[in-house]
Amino acid sequence: MPHLLRQNLLLPAPPTVVMHDPRTHLRHLPPAYSPAQTPLSRDRERDFAPQVRYHLELPRRPKLRPCKVIFVGDCSVGKTAIVNRFCFDKFQSNYKATIGVDFELENFSILGHNYGLEMWDTAGQERFKCIAGAYYRNASVIVVTFDMTKRETLESAKKWLNSALNYNTGQKPLIFLAGTKADLLTKEEFVRMERVAGLAASEMQAEYWSVSARSGFKVTELFQRIAGLAFEEAIKQEIKYHKGTAQEKGKTDTSAKSQTFDLRNFISSRFARQKSGCAC
Numbered sequence: 212m213p214h215l216l217r218q219n220l221l222l223p224a225p226p227t228v229v230m231h232d233p234r235t236h237l238r239h240l241p242p243a244y245s246p247a248q249t250p251l252s253r254d255r256e257r258d259f260a261p262q263v264r265y266h267l268e269l270p271r272r273p274k275l276r277p278c279k280v281i282f283v284g285d286c287s288v289g290k291t292a293i294v295n296r297f298c299f300d301k302f303q304s305n306y307k308a309t310i311g312v313d314f315e316l317e318n319f320s321i322l323g324h325n326y327g328l329e330m331w332d333t334a335g336q337e338r339f340k341c342i343a344g345a346y347y348r349n350a351s352v353i354v355v356t357f358d359m360t361k362r363e364t365l366e367s368a369k370k371w372l373n374s375a376l377n378y379n380t381g382q383k384p385l386i387f388l389a390g391t392k393a394d395l396l397t398k399e400e401f402v403r404m405e406r407v408a409g410l411a412a413s414e415m416q417a418e419y420w421s422v423s424a425r426s427g428f429k430v431t432e433l434f435q436r437i438a439g440l441a442f443e444e445a446i447k448q449e450i451k452y453h454k455g456t457a458q459e460k461g462k463t464d465t466s467a468k469s470q471t472f473d474l475r476n477f478i479s480s481r482f483a484r485q486k487s488g489c490a491c
């Protein structure tokens with residue numbers, strides 16, 4: 212009975228060690244793949260915005276819904292592979308087409324707040340497109356994926372993005388363009404492909420990433436960046452919402468005050484009229 216022994220000898224209890232998973236525990240905004248290839252944060256913004264940090268220090272805990280991330284792109288480009296590499300740290304070399312859609316949830320701790328990423332890995336095969344399309348709605352993040360060894364998959368990236376945006380007209384999702392299978396390219400091919408893909412990304416107003424699910428190259432960094440930026444955006448939305456309701460409340464308060472003033476005037480004028488003998 213080791214705990215009894217400890218009690219009898221009045222030994223201090225060992226400190227509780229909280230183990231944080233460094234993949235999902237963020238204290239700073241993870242950097243872009245390349246500062247030149249991101250429309251999502253300016254080069255000098257290397258961390259969470261000060262207003263976001265300030266808001267999180269207020270006693271009121273933010274109410275955050277999980278963030279919906281959708282992966283779209285041609286079949287066999289490696290959408291499932293990058294999700295599986297990040298969520299389970301595994302890679303399968305045999306191809307198994309996604310039927311409709313697959314779903315994974317990963318929980319992050321960002322600046323001490325829990326934040327969930329819902330990952331919707333949609334099918335690239337044409338015959339499943341009508342099913343997958345139904346899952347595009349309410350996406351906060353769109354990751355358009357292409358195979359760096361197949362130029363034609365980059366060419367269809369814009370088509371995939373437009374189709375995902377058509378289901379999300381009411382909001383402004385964050386857009387990422389991810390080139391996969393970086394391990395299969397020579398250095399020259401890699402540099403050439405990044406140049407072409409970077410141009411496509413800026414046309415799509417997307418942040419560009421080259422990754423490899425096989426080697427794990429930049430996969431964790433991509434997901435951390437997605438979580439960091441989506442979290443920051445969610446807090447900014449919350450700040451906007453609170454400012455809006457505070458302004459509304461201010462307006463109601465002033466109109467209530469002016470109503471009290473009018474009421475007082477009305478009573479005193481009525482009283483004066485009654486005094487002067489008028490009954491109307």
Ligand SMILES: Nc1nc2c(ncn2[C@@H]2O[C@H](COP(=O)(O)OP(=O)(O)OP(=O)(O)O)[C@@H](O)[C@H]2O)c(=O)[nH]1
Pocket residue numbers: 284285286287288289290291292293303304305306307308309310333334335336391392393394395422423424425426
């Ligand atoms: N060498 C290499 N192969 C990869 C990589 N990523 C994916 N693959 C392979 O590419 C094939 C297709 O990968 P998936 O992840 O299933 O592709 P997908 O985009 O989900 O395909 P659909 O479900 O049809 O939309 C599989 O055989 C994977 O093993 C990578 O980074 N490097």
